[in-house]
Amino acid sequence: MSSDHLTGLPAFISVARDRLAAHRRLALEGGPGVRRAAVALCVVPEADVPSVIVIKRADRGRNPGQWGLPGGRVDEGEGDLQAALRELQEEIGLAAGPEHVLGRLDDFPAASGFVIAPLVLALPEPGPLRPNPGEVRSVHHVPLTRLAADDAVRWVPQLDGGRLLQMTLGPRMTIHAPTGAMLWQFREVVLLGRHARVADFLQPDWTRR
Numbered sequence: 560m561s562s563d564h565l566t567g568l569p570a571f572i573s574v575a576r577d578r579l580a581a582h583r584r585l586a587l588e589g590g591p592g593v594r595r596a597a598v599a600l601c602v603v604p605e606a607d608v609p610s611v612i613v614i615k616r617a618d619r620g621r622n623p624g625q626w627g628l629p630g631g632r633v634d635e636g637e638g639d640l641q642a643a644l645r646e647l648q649e650e651i652g653l654a655a656g657p658e659h660v661l662g663r664l665d666d667f668p669a670a671s672g673f674v675i676a677p678l679v680l681a682l683p684e685p686g687p688l689r690p691n692p693g694e695v696r697s698v699h700h701v702p703l704t705r706l707a708a709d710d711a712v713r714w715v716p717q718l719d720g721g722r723l724l725q726m727t728l729g730p731r732m733t734i735h736a737p738t739g740a741m742l743w744q745f746r747e748v749v750l751l752g753r754h755a756r757v758a759d760f761l762q763p764d765w766t767r768r
Contacts, residue, residue, distance in 0.1 A: 579662025
């Protein structure tokens with residue numbers, strides 16, 4: 560299939576809508592003590608190159624210094640969609656509406672006690688970024704071509720026989736689950752058109768904070 564959707568935003572939007580509509584999303588229910596969170600896999604044109612926004616969280620607060628996606632806890636009375644859009648604006652200053660949502664990927668059971676709902680969005684005219692310094696240290700644009708590259712994915716064998724995912728998306732930018740798992744499923748399902756599940760992915764111990 561043509562890779563035009565990796566280099567042009569209109570093509571990406573069309574392909575992403577179709578592939579997410581065909582994806583049978585795995586929805587997870589929260590049990591006792593489990594909280595919900597929602598994140599935005601937000602694709603924007605950066606220097607005319609379709610790119611997904613990844614953030615590095617502030618050194619204090621929730622998940623200090625970790626790589627992440629714009630998002631956070633689902634407040635009482637909110638749904639996943641409302642929470643993802645609210646957090647996108649609160650954390651990096653981007654205003655998006657339901658019309659910008661292309662679909663959803665699988666809920667992910669984070670070791671921190673959250674079930675995370677990833678929503679895929681595209682903003683053709685995002686406007687300037689306004690990161691909240693209390694929550695975000697830095698904002699990064701990862702081109703879709705980089706995310707789809709063969710060497711973006713590394714599997715590290717573990718002593719128990721499992722494998723730990725590492726998404727290598729730039730210099731000093733190695734991302735593990737949960738964020739790495741959601742980016743990997745986005746890559747597989749939306750960018751490459753493959754079936755993929757992530758709920759059983761290993762998570763480093765430090766993600767439990």
